[in-house]
Amino acid sequence: MLAALQNFFNVFGATIVVPVMIFMVSLFLKVSPKRAFFSALRAGVGLTGFGWIISSFTPLVTKYIQQMVETAGLNLPIVDIGWQTGSLTAFSSSIGLSFFVFGLLIELVLFLVGITRVFVPSNLWNNFGYMIWGTMAYAATGNFALSFAFMVFVLLYSLIMSEVIADRWSDYYGVKNATINSIHNIETLIPALILDPLWNLLGVNKVKLNPESLKTKLGIFGEPMTLGFILGLVIGILGSLKDLASLDAWGGILGFAMSLAAVMTVFPLITGVFASAFGPLAEAVEKNKKQETETAETLADKKRWFIAVDDGVGFGEPATIIAGLILVPIMVFLALLLPGNRALPVVDLIAIPFMIEAMIAVSKGNILKAILNGIIWFSLGLYAASALGPIYTEAVQQYGSVLPQGVVLIMSFNLLAHPLTALVFFAWISGNPLLIGATVLVYLFFLFLLRTKRESIYSYLRKMADKNSGFEGSTEKIFIAED
Structure with a gap:
């Protein structure tokens, strides 16, 4: 059975599997077959568009990042070759496929009994994020039961973060009753929550560094298309410092700048198509809310639930992509400067x-806050990736693909640069009952807070967001297309 599943995913991939899952979930939520079909089709078209852009753009940005690395004289042994290798490894291991089968049932049970109010099966493909952590645990310990339990635990604590950010993410990115839940992208909620009061104390919330303020202050230079071109020029020049006297170098720099301008322009359009696939699902969720009276509204808020959507929905939002791309050269320089770091981010820098979607949503599009949070959290993430690199490499060698020539140790910045998950991972693979028990107790404490204080948490996050000046959320709101 596991071999058949492995072959199925190898043959069809995300562009087929995700639409099929959306179609099935839509029918389950009583969406009409016609709308369910168009939702599935939009998801497939969106994912295909994402794939085309990222596969075309990644080699370009990787080229200039590698040139920046060579210019800076970096010598870091754990090389980032992208999350795709981790995905392949997750779906190639027996323990990963076991979680994909039984994890779906676990996710349904968790939702039906009310432990989480996030419906995860709608974003089933991103389960590979849990599966790769379990595969690493199994490669490190050889203990199947422990590794499977660890995957379930990572799912549990990630769902808490997913539900905490749900109201803010849904409001900011404009997708009703939707949230993100992939473990490799949700953890950045932690620094966003912890550091926000500090940034406000320092007055960062009053700094109007967001897409709208950039447009106002900079005119045409504040447009996402123009900013993409400027950022492309900066990255291209930094990656070509040794060849700036060459006409060919400037041809490459300007070509890269134009490519980044195109990404900034086209990606939001594809995002709109992909996100509209979840419109009927979100609408079906909305119909479950009772709004006849004030009492009913309160009851509806307590029972409100969310559809898990792919992180690609928010990728092309202006503040998100601007802050993310500014962090690209910053993280390369930090990789050079941080003492004891052994990890070199390359391919996953585009991720x-x-x-940073959670950071952007919490701060209501405050680009400066997102950059500061990213510098701190991703710096810690480099140390996490440094520690996890040898284990990740072993897992890939056992279950995944052959390593690139000349590369000894590998990592994925997107999958491994997560300090909290790394700490939990090492606690579990130690096999120490006290350490494992401590992680469980912490989870139970926060689950109790979420289940008893959710409305208060959402109210607090709204007040936090409103303290940021001059931005009312994403201008790239998602609409539900008429079919």
């Missing part, structure tokens, strides 16, 4: 916009 940083995915990774």
Whole structure:
């Protein structure tokens, strides 16, 4: 059975599997077959568009990042070759596929009994994020039961973060009753919550660094298209410092700048198509809310639930992609400067916009806050990736693909640069009952707070967001298309 599943995913991939899951979930939520079909089709079209853009753009940005690395004289042994290798490894291991089968049942049970108010099966593909952590645990310990339990635990605590950010993410990115839940992108909620009071104390919330203020202050230079071109120029020049006297170098720099301008322009359009796939699902969720009276509204808020959507929905939002791309060269320089760091982020640098969506949503599009949070959290993430690199490499060698020539140790910045998950991982693979028990107790404490104080948490997050000056949320609101 596991071999058949492995072959199925190898043959069809995300562009087929995700639409099929959306179609099935839509029918389950009593969406009409016609709307369910168009939702599935939009999801497939959106994912295909994402794939085309990212596969075309990644080699370009990787080229200039590698040149920046060579210019700076970096010598870091754990090389980032992208999350795709981790996905392949997750779906190639027996323990990963076991979670994909039984994890779906676990996710349904968790939702039906009310432990979580996030419906995860709608974003089933991103389960590979849990599966790769379990595969690493199994490679490190050889203990199947422990590794499977660890995957379930990572799912549990990630669902808390997913539900906490749900109201803010839904409001900011304009998708009703939706949230993100992939473990490799949701953890950035932690620094966003912890550090926000500090940034407000320092007055960062009053700094109007967001897409709308940039447009006002900079005119045409504040447009996402123009900013993409400027950022492309900066990254291209930094990656070509040794060849700036060459006409060919400037041809490459200007070509890269134009490519980034195109990404900034086209990605939001594809995002709109992909996000509209979840419109009927969100609408079906909305119909479950009773709003006849004030009492009914309160009851509805307590029972409100969310559809899990792919992080690609928010990737192309202006503040998200601008802050993410500014962090690209910053993280390369930090990799050079941080003492004891052994990890070199390369391919997954393009994934940083995915990774900061929680930060952007919490701060209501405050780009400066997102950059500051990213610098701190991703710096810690580099140390996490440094520690996890050898284990990740072993897992890939056992279950995944052959390593690139000349590369000894590998990592995925997107999958591994997560300090909290790394701490939980090492606690579990130690096999120490006290350490494992401590992680469980912490989870139970926060689950109790979420289940008893959810409305208060959402109210607090709204007040936090409103303290940021001059931005009313994403201008790239998602609409539900008529079919």
